[in-house]
Amino acid sequence: MFASSRKESFSLQAMQIADACLVWSAFALASVLRWNVFGTESDGGGLGPIVWLLYMVVPFSPLLLELFGFYRNAERKKLSSAVFQICQAGGVMGAAVGAMVIIFQVDPSSRLVLGLGSVFSVIFIFLRFYWVRAIVRRRIANGAGRERVILAGTPKDIDDFLKEMPEGVTDYWEVVGRFDLDSDDPMELKDMIEKQSAERVIISPKNTQFEKVSQAVEFCDAQGLEVWVAANFIRAQVSRPAFDTLGGKPMLVLRSTPELSWSLLLKSLFDRCAASLIILLTSPLWVIAALGIKLTSSGPIFFKQARAGKYGESFKMWKFRTMVVDAEDKLAEVKETVGNQMQGPVFKVDNDPRVFPFARFLRKWSIDELPQLLNVLSGDMSLVGPRPLPVYEVKEFEKAEYRRRLSVKPGITCTWQAGGRNSITSFEEWVEMDLKYIDNWSLWLDFKILIMTIPAVLFGRGAK
Structure with missing residues (x-):
């Protein structure tokens, strides 16, 4: 580096x-x-x-x-x-x-x-x-090839900044001066730059007034010296800082989700191509599911429900119906009589009495999830991403950070499904895994999760 x-x-x-x-x-x-x-x-x-x-x-x-x-x-x-x-x-x-x-x-x-x-x-x-x-x-x-650098800021800010820098970065620095923005005379910075033939000034303005930071930047800019300003004055725990322009004005951008890139465009293209192929290959299962549902339970073949998509925007998610027609009306009764195995706003339970017999077969082998490929084709969902929750469950979120799982497009499968599927009983742990996926997203991670999902589905691990 x-x-x-x-x-x-x-x-x-x-x-x-x-x-x-x-x-x-x-x-x-x-x-x-x-x-x-x-x-x-x-x-x-x-x-x-x-x-x-x-x-x-x-x-x-x-x-x-x-x-x-x-x-x-x-x-x-x-x-x-x-x-x-x-x-x-x-x-x-x-x-x-x-x-x-x-x-x-x-x-x-x-x-x-x-x-x-x-x-x-x-x-x-x-x-x-x-x-x-x-x-x-x-x-x-x-010591060859090192860049002569002046560090500016309060003494404590400079020390903290150096501690946070990886050795792989500071190995290439020769710190030729430290300038205190709060107490040193601006002319001292000029003398330091000239005396040391500095190549770059790095400012850590964590506890410094913006006016003094601006003066130092203008002073270095007038001399044609490169200046880097650390964004550590904003105490964001997750967001990654970057610069962009808005109406010709420089803007500091803080992103906590994957930035728009060729990788995201490839993900979207792959989602639609793979969804089309999977629908084609699994078409016999669609016929079996449709006939089985029609013959064993009165009501429609498909079930659609309002789910929270990206940024919480509601969309209709499709599944093969696996519950009795009035299942949502009976939810409160089931919660009272059977309980809830999931800690938090999400409801999950083994042997849900609302599920009819043939539907248990569909659930065990995740056949009931296949219609969600239509949501992938429409752009509401992705193959991999945090599972979309019903809108009414999202409204019951107790912590604001839970909503960060809504900052990306929801998916058919995700980390917890690929690993243990429905074995997780803590919503806190569920969210933690989703946020880890968001923070570390890459195309390779998506492919890895898809590969891990295959044996989980084929062997029916954890399906309920």
Whole structure:
């Protein structure tokens, strides 16, 4: 991790380009060995027969490495961690390439190049990592390449700021001065900048008046010196600060949910494509469910209920009906006679007397949830996200922080369903798991939850 986001971004891109070149070189070397060592014959020669595969492997290999955290905090990373992350990325890429080889029946001699190239790629990337890490560590130890930085703020704010900074960041700093915004003369900052040839001023304004912060920023701005202002003066426990513009005016933005990005757009696209495919593949189950409900219980096949969507906006969620028609009217009676296994505003109970016999089969294998794929297609829900609660239960939330689970689109499955499904009895724990999902969201996490959901459904674990 480098001293500034621009340097970090440049370094990341440079390493990714280098690794992409190494992957291509690995396959080129494998091709040469195939001809000169193994003497394998082929009708194409060189990398020609598999060059279309390399167009996928070469650019996506660095992206997978980044996804598994390979490029983060590289100078402090253990060799074992680096090897594990390289193997993780290699495993995913290998599975994708293997599937392509089988589907498109790649020539056997080219498979040898793919196998050797994959092994060489792992070796080359690891050697590059080891070499770069050694150089970076040596430069840090010698004090070379450090940025001359002046820290401004109250003495306590500066000390607290330094304690909060990871060593992977401060390793690249040479703190050449500390300026007290409250008591020091502004001209002292000018003298300090000139004397130390400072490259950057970092201001920690946690307990400093904005007027003095503004004066320091204007003073540095006039000299063309880069100034960074920490956003720790806002005591947000969850939100991540970022800057944007509104009507041409700079704005400090605090976000506690995933920022609009290509990843979110890909999630939305994947949701709709996957939902369409699942509906097609499970269409026989829809017919079985519809016939079973119609033959065993009087009333409609589908059940729709007002659920709280993103930001609490109400939408109609669809399910196969698994309860008697007047189930909602009997809710209060059931709560009084049977009780509630869930602590909090949510109601859940084993052997709910309102569920008719055939519906227990639908619930056990989660067939009753299939119509929610229609909500995914309409954009009201996602495949993965916090489960949508009935509007009347959301109104009974006791803590304001519970509503943060409404800050993202609700989903058909989530962390607690994939892990233990309905075994959780504390709404507090349920919310905690949902918020952890929101705070750590990534496409990879969604795929992981979807994969974990499959055995939970197939084996009917925890369904009620």
